[in-house]
Amino acid sequence: MSTNSAALTIAERFLTSFQARDWETLRDLLADDITWTMPGTGAVSGTIHGADAVVDRARHIAGQGLYTELLHVLVGAHGAALSLHNTATAPDGRRLDEYLATVLTMRHGRITAIDSYLSDVDGMSSFFTAP
Incomplete structure (x- = not known):
């Protein structure tokens, strides 16, 4: 399998496992020392470290x-x-409507970094902050 085919397969599995809420499959795609960076000031913003995080x-x-x-x-x-x-x-009426790029960096068949780029950082921060 070519590197491009492998990257495409891993990316598709990442999204499919997220959409299906299949956390075990998602975890299997991640390197133990992965980082995920998300802009903004909401509850899901910042850089986190580790597959469990x-x-x-x-x-x-x-x-x-x-x-x-x-x-x-x-x-x-x-x-x-x-x-x-x-x-x-959200139950209180807050709405999220954003476009984003989720960039998956890969090495040796595992995702080593996730970087999220958002069209509406303030909207995401507001949505993921408890009222």
Whole structure:
């Protein structure tokens, strides 16, 4: 399997496991020393370290009723980027409607870093901050 094919497969498995809330499969894709950086000031912002912390963040994000639409998968020399559209509505009426790129850096068949780039950082921060 080529490096590009492997990156595409891992990226697709990452998104599929997130959408299915299959945390065990998601965890299996991650390097133990992974980092995930998210901009903003909300509860899911900042840089976290370690596979368990990444799964915990993914659980928290998914637990807010997030719907994720895949727009594109882009493959590069060191991983892949997922172009996504996320929407959600909180019980108190707060809404999330953002486009993002989730960049997955890979090494030896594992995701070693996730960097999220958002179209509405303030909106995400507000949505993921308790009222």
